[in-house]
Amino acid sequence: MEYSSTVTLKDGRACILRNGTASDGQALLDIFNLTHTQTDYLLTYPEEHSYTSEDEAELLRRKTDSVDEIELLAELDGKVVGSAGINCVGRKEKTRHRVEFGISVDKAYWGLGIGRALTVACIECAKKAGYTQLELEVVAENRSAIGLYESAGFVEYGRNPKGFLSRFTGWQEIVLMRLELENGEYLEKNR
Numbered sequence: 724m725e726y727s728s729t730v731t732l733k734d735g736r737a738c739i740l741r742n743g744t745a746s747d748g749q750a751l752l753d754i755f756n757l758t759h760t761q762t763d764y765l766l767t768y769p770e771e772h773s774y775t776s777e778d779e780a781e782l783l784r785r786k787t788d789s790v791d792e793i794e795l796l797a798e799l800d801g802k803v804v805g806s807a808g809i810n811c812v813g814r815k816e817k818t819r820h821r822v823e824f825g826i827s828v829d830k831a832y833w834g835l836g837i838g839r840a841l842t843v844a845c846i847e848c849a850k851k852a853g854y855t856q857l858e859l860e861v862v863a864e865n866r867s868a869i870g871l872y873e874s875a876g877f878v879e880y881g882r883n884p885k886g887f888l889s890r891f892t893g894w895q896e897i898v899l900m901r902l903e904l905e906n907g908e909y910l911e912k913n914r
Contacts, residue, residue, distance in 0.1 A: 724742060724787070724793040724848055725742050726742050726793060726795060726847075728740045730840040732799075734835055738799045739797070739798040739799075740795055742787050742796075743783040745784040747779075747796060748778075748779040748780025749779070751806060754796075754803050754806055755769075755779075755806070756772070758830070761830040762830065763862075763891050763895075764865045786808065791822075793808055793845070794808040804828065804831075804837060805832065805838070805841055807841035809822045809823065809824055809848055809852070809854075811823075820856055822854040822856070822857050824842075824845050824849070826841050826842065826845070838871055846876075857901065858899070858900070859877065859900050860897045860899055860900070861897070862896070862897060863882065863895070863897065877900040877901060878902070879898055882897065883896065883897040
């Protein structure tokens with residue numbers, strides 16, 4: 724899936740949102756490793772990620788070629804400062820309407836609107852792909868992320884009190900959130 728947009732950030736700078744391509748493999752690996760060291764709210768620790776830049780390049784190529792999944796990069800002043808993506812929950816009839824959302828932004832760029840822009844872009848891509856439900860999981864302590872998701876229309880539908888076991892803080896409660904999308908074309912064209 725291809726996507727490209729330029730958004731104006733809170734500080735007036737232009738940020739390019741675009742699908743990553745194979746040539747962005749190293750940049751995606753670098754931003755992944757950086758963001759996963761900056762916060763304890765993401766799914767993995769950097770050393771648990773065994774992908775190489777070539778693996779990331781292949782992932783980006785597959786996502787660009789996909790009709791219903793994408794990995795977006797946020798580029799500011801020529802530097803990748805964040806990424807977000809949507810991934811199909813399952814290809815079987817009972818789950819193919821659902822898509823998962825994930826996001827990370829370099830902490831040095833928090834508060835500028837990059838997270839919101841990536842979230843909105845992923846919602847647009849999920850609608851374009853025809854999904855009817857976008858889902859995410861977020862650590863309950865991450866109130867700023869929850870506020871962002873709620874402002875985009877996501878609602879909480881459950882909690883897992885022992886969703887993550889942090890090596891730093893112990894158990895982390897996970898909030899399960901979902902957004903109903905208005906487009907049902909995906910279901911119709913894939914029946």
